[in-house]
Amino acid sequence: MSIFDDNLIRLREIQTLENIKDEELAVLLEPAQTNYTELDIAGHKFPAWRIVYNRALGPGKGGIRFHPEVSEDEVKSLAFWMSLKNSLANIPYGGAKGGIKFNPKEVSLEELEVISRKYIDYFYNFIGQDKDIPAPDVYTNSQVMSWMLDEFEQRAGHHEPGMITGKPVELGGLTMRADATAEGGYLLTQELAKKIINKKELKVAIQGFGNAGLVMAEKLFKAHYQVVAVSDSQGGIYQETGLDIPSLITFKAQKQSVHNWTSGEKISNAELLELDVDILVLAALENQITKDNAQQIKAPYLIELANGPIDNEADQILIANHKTIVPDILANSGGVIVSYFEWAQNRTGQILAEEYLRNLLQKKMINSWQRVYDKYSGQEAVRSLRQAAYSLAVQKILVAEKWRGKI
Numbered sequence: 174m175s176i177f178d179d180n181l182i183r184l185r186e187i188q189t190l191e192n193i194k195d196e197e198l199a200v201l202l203e204p205a206q207t208n209y210t211e212l213d214i215a216g217h218k219f220p221a222w223r224i225v226y227n228r229a230l231g232p233g234k235g236g237i238r239f240h241p242e243v244s245e246d247e248v249k250s251l252a253f254w255m256s257l258k259n260s261l262a263n264i265p266y267g268g269a270k271g272g273i274k275f276n277p278k279e280v281s282l283e284e285l286e287v288i289s290r291k292y293i294d295y296f297y298n299f300i301g302q303d304k305d306i307p308a309p310d311v312y313t314n315s316q317v318m319s320w321m322l323d324e325f326e327q328r329a330g331h332h333e334p335g336m337i338t339g340k341p342v343e344l345g346g347l348t349m350r351a352d353a354t355a356e357g358g359y360l361l362t363q364e365l366a367k368k369i370i371n372k373k374e375l376k377v378a379i380q381g382f383g384n385a386g387l388v389m390a391e392k393l394f395k396a397h398y399q400v401v402a403v404s405d406s407q408g409g410i411y412q413e414t415g416l417d418i419p420s421l422i423t424f425k426a427q428k429q430s431v432h433n434w435t436s437g438e439k440i441s442n443a444e445l446l447e448l449d450v451d452i453l454v455l456a457a458l459e460n461q462i463t464k465d466n467a468q469q470i471k472a473p474y475l476i477e478l479a480n481g482p483i484d485n486e487a488d489q490i491l492i493a494n495h496k497t498i499v500p501d502i503l504a505n506s507g508g509v510i511v512s513y514f515e516w517a518q519n520r521t522g523q524i525l526a527e528e529y530l531r532n533l534l535q536k537k538m539i540n541s542w543q544r545v546y547d548k549y550s551g552q553e554a555v556r557s558l559r560q561a562a563y564s565l566a567v568q569k570i571l572v573a574e575k576w577r578g579k580i
């Protein structure tokens with residue numbers, strides 16, 4: 174089953190739960206706009222997408238992924254999740270996502286720049302601070318955002334610094350964007366730990382050691398969680414007494430895989446997922462937990478920093494096994510919330526203090542958590558935090574569509 178078909182099943186569940194009419198749900202069953210091309214770079218073809226899923230709440234907003242497995246199914250699903258995430262976070266955006274199918278580890282820095290610029294060249298007419306605003310995602314970063322901004326400004330001038338977020342500070346970005354996704358996830362982990370788990374010395378395993386996973390590991394380590402295992406695309410490393418995360422970060426910065434870290438036991442990504450820990454943080458890619466491994470998951474609490482790491486069949490198994498899952502559209506929304514701060518600041522020219530913005534991020538994360546948790550605990554038919562989050566997000570989009578006279 175495709176990732177998107179899985180989303181449709183989840184949407185239908187919300188339809189039943191909230192008595193949504195077919196004509197109303199129809200606006201959420203397919204993307205508003207799909208743009209596809211093959212970028213031609215020195216005779217090599219690079220399939221590239223930019224998909225806006227929904228615009229009821231504002232312009233498109235969502236990252237750009239560079240990965241050899243990028244597909245239309247994946248980009249469409251990521252754009253759908255962005256629509257729900259932005260709705261739940263109460264920020265004035267629809268949802269969008271982009272991607273280029275290639276392996277960025279196999280090209281030179283010069284080629285990476287050409288590919289990034291070519292993407293903006295091709296999609297220029299569809300992108301802009303009031304149309305669709307990209308940001309970083311897997312294997313893209315502030316350098317890629319800088320080339321993209323520069324390419325855009327060669328045609329548009331400096332009128333729209335908010336056309337892209339996740340920029341470096343010198344080009345109008347915010348220092349705190351780099352750790353925003355993990356910060357949001359960390360704040361929710363703290364809520365869980367204090368109000369629900371109620372146990373000292375929590376053991377954590379983290380799959381994925383990039384922008385989301387590495388920073389999460391650092392924050393949890395500083396807050397005295399025992400991070401016993403982490404992994405990247407090469408594999409994982411486990412140490413029962415807790416890994417020395419700061420040293421591991423230095424090691425990773427030397428372009429090393431965490432799998433080659435010498436103090437600890439080498440494990441596979443599959444083994445990491447099945448460890449007997451209190452909290453499992455998923456911070457890599459989609460479909461990491463499926464019906465094939467869901468029964469083996471021991472962690473009672475799962476946090477989806479990645480988008481879509483648990484498919485729908487696995488969800489059902491985990492719910493039946495009384496696991497608590499903090500869903501992606503809530504858990505990783507810190508990134509897009511801070512992108513919104515960057516965009517708003519670029520538009521007004523006002524520069525706001527980081528302390529003020531960090532407080533605002535915290536307020537927004539806790540507010541979303543509270544709304545989701547209240548819905549989940551207050552309505553018997555709501556089976557999971559995911560259903561609660563989806564339900565709130567979908568209903569808000571549909572209200573906006575009604576105001577617009579679209580349904």
Ligand code: NAD
Nearest residue numbers: 311312354381382383384385405406456457479480505508
């Ligand atoms: P990244 O490129 O910085 O890091 C990805 C990490 O995942 C790397 O450590 C990589 O080695 C690892 N990885 C890749 N394939 C793997 C596999 N098969 N098994 C285990 N690890 C694997 O990307 P990121 O920005 O950290 O994104 C990770 C996830 O978080 C994605 O799902 C992304 O959509 C989501 N996310 C990121 C942000 C953000 O601000 N960066 C915001 C919201 C959601």
